[in-house]
Amino acid sequence: MLIDLTENPACTECGLCREVCPVFQIQRQEEYSPRGRAILGSAGIQTLVFYQCTLCRTCRVVCPVGHDPGGEIIRAGLISAGIETEANQMMIANIRQYGNPFGPLAEGELPKTLTCC
Amino acid sequence: MESLESLFQPGQVSTRAETKAAYSRDASRIQGPCQGVVWPETVDDVVRLAQWAAETGIDLVPRGAGTGLCGGATPQNSIVVDSSCLRKIGARDVQSKMVVVDAGIPLDQFNRTLRPDGLFFPVIPGSHRSATIGGMIATNAAGLHAVRYGRMSDWVEEVVVVDGKGEVQRLSAGDRKVFAGREGITGMVLQATLRLTEIPKSRSLTLFSFEHLADMLEQVKQLKTNSALSALEYLNPHAAALVGWTARHCVLAEYHSAEGEIRDPAEMANLWGARESLSARLTQAGFPISEDPQFPPETLEDNLDWLTVQNIPVFGHLGVGILHPRFLREDARIAELYYRVSASGGQISGEHGMGLKKRQWASEALKAEVLALKRQFDPQHIFNRGKLC
Ligand SMILES: Cc1cc2nc3c(=O)[nH]c(=O)nc-3n(C[C@H](O)[C@H](O)[C@H](O)COP(=O)(O)OP(=O)(O)OC[C@H]3O[C@@H](n4cnc5c(N)ncnc54)[C@H](O)[C@@H]3O)c2cc1C
Ligand code: SF4
Ligand code: SF4
Numbered sequence: 488m489l490i491d492l493t494e495n496p497a498c499t500e501c502g503l504c505r506e507v508c509p510v511f512q513i514q515r516q517e518e519y520s521p522r523g524r525a526i527l528g529s530a531g532i533q534t535l536v537f538y539q540c541t542l543c544r545t546c547r548v549v550c551p552v553g554h555d556p557g558g559e560i561i562r563a564g565l566i567s568a569g570i571e572t573e574a575n576q577m578m579i580a581n582i583r584q585y586g587n588p589f590g591p592l593a594e595g596e597l598p599k600t601l602t603c604c
Numbered sequence: 605m606e607s608l609e610s611l612f613q614p615g616q617v618s619t620r621a622e623t624k625a626a627y628s629r630d631a632s633r634i635q636g637p638c639q640g641v642v643w644p645e646t647v648d649d650v651v652r653l654a655q656w657a658a659e660t661g662i663d664l665v666p667r668g669a670g671t672g673l674c675g676g677a678t679p680q681n682s683i684v685v686d687s688s689c690l691r692k693i694g695a696r697d698v699q700s701k702m703v704v705v706d707a708g709i710p711l712d713q714f715n716r717t718l719r720p721d722g723l724f725f726p727v728i729p730g731s732h733r734s735a736t737i738g739g740m741i742a743t744n745a746a747g748l749h750a751v752r753y754g755r756m757s758d759w760v761e762e763v764v765v766v767d768g769k770g771e772v773q774r775l776s777a778g779d780r781k782v783f784a785g786r787e788g789i790t791g792m793v794l795q796a797t798l799r800l801t802e803i804p805k806s807r808s809l810t811l812f813s814f815e816h817l818a819d820m821l822e823q824v825k826q827l828k829t830n831s832a833l834s835a836l837e838y839l840n841p842h843a844a845a846l847v848g849w850t851a852r853h854c855v856l857a858e859y860h861s862a863e864g865e866i867r868d869p870a871e872m873a874n875l876w877g878a879r880e881s882l883s884a885r886l887t888q889a890g891f892p893i894s895e896d897p898q899f900p901p902e903t904l905e906d907n908l909d910w911l912t913v914q915n916i917p918v919f920g921h922l923g924v925g926i927l928h929p930r931f932l933r934e935d936a937r938i939a940e941l942y943y944r945v946s947a948s949g950g951q952i953s954g955e956h957g958m959g960l961k962k963r964q965w966a967s968e969a970l971k972a973e974v975l976a977l978k979r980q981f982d983p984q985h986i987f988n989r990g991k992l993c
Contacts, residue, residue, distance in 0.1 A: 489933065490633045492892055499887035501631050502671045505734045506710050515688040516623065517670065523626035534622045551881035552888050
């Protein structure tokens with residue numbers, strides 16, 4: 488069955504952006520490619536896959552139609568829906584409480600843990 | 605699916621909802637249900653998988669980059685076998701200009717590794733950033749430089765295939781009918797020995813535009829006698845306007861010499877970038893259906909005229925008569941196009957393949973060929989069941 492253009496209007500699904508994505512280079516699975524993410528987004532699938540995006544937008548640079556992956560907006564939606572990684576929760580809590588993502592740090596102390604999403 | 609998972613390492617199989625959704629279609633946007641995905645790392649992995657498929661009756665769909673435009677890599681309740689972990693490039697023999705590569709290597713990455721030796725692989729589809737060697741062999745891809753370098757089957761010396769009986773076949777160029785352009789129905793290509801050629805010393809471009817088709821085709825005839833010619837790409841007025849070129853019949857000619865008008869690398873990259881963006885831009889402009897008829901030269905004028913009068917955007921590899929008219933989602937003129945191709949003595953698929961999209965248009969001769977190949981290499985229809993015809 489041919490899907491309608493309205494099902495994923497922003498991305499033509501050509502796949503030309505796969506190889507520039509640093510996350511796809513590691514994972515080698517379509518759901519982590521910019522096209523895969525666009526397909527998941529258009530299908531309304533809320534998944535932790537969206538946390539594995541560096542927000543670098545290299546995919547947009549090579550995309551012939553300039554599709555923006557919009558990782559921040561998608562993640563904001565995930566957080567509202569309560570879908571969040573533990574690391575992300577800790578990072579946000581640290582920023583709110585200590586003003587940095589690492590947690591309590593004495594003056595001049597180097598962080599021992601790097602919390603990322 | 606548990607029996608499948610037990611055959612592989614945990615990271616090599618996925619039946620997660622997000623995986624199945626992302627693999628449910630290729631660039632054609634033809635969609636089908638996916639039961640799971642396997643990422644083989646060795647020939648043995650695919651042998652085990654083929655045996656598992658024979659036991660369970662579930663079919664396997666080989667997949668490269670999923671840039672195919674006719675649903676060839678679309679599953680139909682199948683397991684998709686993704687070649688993205690098969691990316692080794694063997695040592696190249698610079699003297700004989702040959703190299704052994706895994707099927708999952710993307711073309712641009714492959715060519716980047718060849719550059720230090722002054723060599724390149726010259727079959728270059730518009731999808732070169734991502735398209736894999738395996739997918740290109742399976743579709744017998746042509747592309748932007750076909751007028752000079754031909755198509756995939758001209759450059760493959762040998763392939764290693766796991767067929768539907770779970771047997772490993774080593775097939776030489778003489779057996780190309782078994783694998784080239786067979787869209788994975790005889791088995792999965794895992795490795796290929798490819799011939800390479802030298803990177804040209806110089807390149808240049810000229811962008812021609814014409815009011816009348818007859819004048820353009822006369823010029824094309826002349827250009828084709830030039831031994832430095834390396835590409836001859838066409839855009840009709842509708843397509844040209846979309847990339848900001850004069851809305852006339854445009855021809856982008858590339859030479860392996862300095863005789864073209866444009867020699868500045870940045871300017872040349874801009875022109876190629878515009879040409880290569882057309883496919884995606886036309887999809888977004890509401891013309892998602894990409895056809896790929898190949899017309900004999902003497903029938904081009906009549907058919908190009910018909911397409912342009914119909915207001916159908918067209919671009920393509922004019923040097924070898926392969927055109928890409930783009931159609932609306934439901935467009936009765938596609939059937940008319942196919943009748944015109946047949947009446948002109950052309951091919952309805954010049955380079956993309958038949959996949960799911962065109963299978964109802966397969967000729968009786970093609971059906972007979974496919975049946976014979978299936979009997980020999982895949983009697984249980986394990987690989988790409990229902991594709992091609
Ligand atoms: C923007 C754009 C431009 C394009 N330009 C061109 C062009 O100029 N010329 C051209 O010929 N095509 C072109 N194409 C079509 C497409 O890129 C080619 O058909 C390409 O060869 C497909 O390679 P892939 O790795 O993406 O294969 P996929 O799309 O993954 O698969 C294509 C077919 O090959 C089979 N297959 C894949 N890998 C294997 C394997 N290892 N063993 C056996 N079977 C396998 C699949 O089952 C499927 O039937 C274009 C597509 C796009 C989106
Ligand atoms: S923005 Fe995200 S999807 Fe795009 S290339 Fe970077 S990591 Fe990949
Ligand atoms: S994001 Fe752009 S380049 Fe990537 S698949 Fe979609 S349209 Fe193609």
